[in-house]
């Protein structure tokens with residue numbers, strides 16, 4: 001029976017035992033790095049180093065292993081490596097199975113401790129008050145724009161961005177009913193409702209749309225209503241006796257969310273891909289234009305500009321600006337000085353690494 005495979009399986013066993021030895025050799029080296037990090041109070045997670053390491057392996061890779069598989073394998077190797085160095089906790093908008101949860105696992109691997117929070121504010125609090133080392137929050141969506149709640153929380157909590165990661169979002173409608181016609185109420189986070197507006201209006205026009213603070217709250221409410229349904233990740237209903245009534249219901253198939261990985265303290269190190277700034281400007285003609293001129297004169301590309309109301313002062317705004325430059329390095333000091341001169345207040349939310357999707 002085994003004859004056609006016998007020799008090949010023997011060779012695979014040989015390779016696996018070599019891989020095992022090498023993985024343990026790597027783990028031992030990582031433990032040594034961990035000891036140095038603990039002494040020097042360096043952060044365990046170094047997204048820049050991880051990104052460079054994987055890009056280098058992709059360049060060396062001659063196949064037949066596809067780079068996509070290589071990336072996934074290394075995500076788990078690195079996740080285990082960090083876990084060996086120290087326990088690493090990540091706060092996310094729960095419950096398990098939300099898009100935030102999967103974005104965390106896609107970026108950071110499965111060897112971390114993911115701690116669900118009941119709302120986005122609790123994620124910011126967990127990081128700001130040191131209850132967890134990391135947090136992951138949605139920041140903007142390719143269909144629906146900025147996540148206002150996350151932006152407002154940056155105004156209130158002192159946290160720093162350590163990395164950004166992009167996750168593809170495919171929404172499913174999970175319900176208690178047998179069919180779509182019997183759905184009477186759809187409970188969902190407002191972001192998910194907004195990303196599925198057209199489908200909801202055309203397919204379940206009879207259903208009342210009820211925004212909730214989180215997908216967890218939506219599931220609880222859906223379970224209390226005979227015609228209740230909830231929008232979420234394909235796996236969401238599995239533990240909650242809800243069945244998937246329709247898949248991929250977002251208005252455009254190519255739906256992506258940008259998530260930010262937060263830490264308490266900024267970490268200045270090697271050059272990063274991007275910087276996020278939060279500024280308020282004097283109420284004078286041309287104030288914003290002067291800031292934009294600083295970037296254009298320094299040949300710095302701006303990838304986002306969005307304003308949010310300053311809640312404690314009406315008709316005043318905070319500007320969120322993302323640029324493709326590391327403004328934490330000494331070379332960027334002149335740009336930072338000019339920005340400070342032109343702003344009423346200026347906060348660097350982080351200079352950080354982009355993890356590819």
Ligand SMILES: O=C(O)C(=O)C[C@]1(C(=O)O)C=C[C@@H](O)C=C1
Pocket residue numbers: 030033034044045046047049050053077078081082
């Ligand atoms: O180089 C480091 O700083 C390490 O801790 C090692 C290592 C790795 O396993 O390669 C682990 C965690 C860091 O996020 C980056 C890389």
